[in-house]
Amino acid sequence: MLRFSMKKKNSRYIPMLLLGAFLGILMFLTAKEGVEATSTDAFCNKCHAHPQATASWKRSTHFDNKSGVAVHCVQCHLPPHGLPYLAEKAKTGFRDVYSYFFKDSAKINWEEKSTVAAANRHTFVQSCTACHQNLYPLGLSKEGQEAHLYYSQKTAEITCVNCHLSVGHFNPN
Numbered sequence: 001m002l003r004f005s006m007k008k009k010n011s012r013y014i015p016m017l018l019l020g021a022f023l024g025i026l027m028f029l030t031a032k033e034g035v036e037a038t039s040t041d042a043f044c045n046k047c048h049a050h051p052q053a054t055a056s057w058k059r060s061t062h063f064d065n066k067s068g069v070a071v072h073c074v075q076c077h078l079p080p081h082g083l084p085y086l087a088e089k090a091k092t093g094f095r096d097v098y099s100y101f102f103k104d105s106a107k108i109n110w111e112e113k114s115t116v117a118a119a120n121r122h123t124f125v126q127s128c129t130a131c132h133q134n135l136y137p138l139g140l141s142k143e144g145q146e147a148h149l150y151y152s153q154k155t156a157e158i159t160c161v162n163c164h165l166s167v168g169h170f171n172p173n
Contacts, residue, residue, distance in 0.1 A: 041054075057168065071168070074089075076123050077123060078092065078127070114169075114171060120159055123159075123168070125159050128160040132160075147163055151163070
């Protein structure tokens with residue numbers, strides 16, 4: 001008798017557990033779609049506060065190169081996928097939405113935004129090394145080899161953009 005009443009008691013929770021599992025899966029899929037939709041170049045370019053961002057990116061070697069491979073906004077401006085990716089995506093998203101609605105892009109000092117210090121705040125070494133795993137590829141000049149050796153010894157002090165500032169956004173200067 002005791003066994004029967006326990007089964008009856010537990011069986012009324014099964015529909016709630018199934019509903020909870022269904023809602024959890026639905027929320028996960030919706031969030032996944034949202035993350036993917038807001039990670040496209042088109043999404044970034046819709047309201048980016050920097051008016052020349054897209055044009056300078058399309059003239060850079062991360063877009064216009066011999067291999068035909070385009071590096072996308074989130075590949076440089078967010079860390080590689082994982083939990084830090086989502087946290088940084090949220091932080092960057094809030095900052096960009098705030099800037100779009102509350103800052104006048106004409107009053108922003110774009111020269112200052114094109115410095116190594118600013119680039120280091122908006123790019124991630126882990127993103128660079130996710131694609132550029134071999135710092136000594138065939139055809140790398142002697143000067144490049146020496147620079148990468150120096151970088152390897154000073155990773156706590158310098159980043160990729162110290163030398164490759166205009167790789168992601170072309171700068172004619």
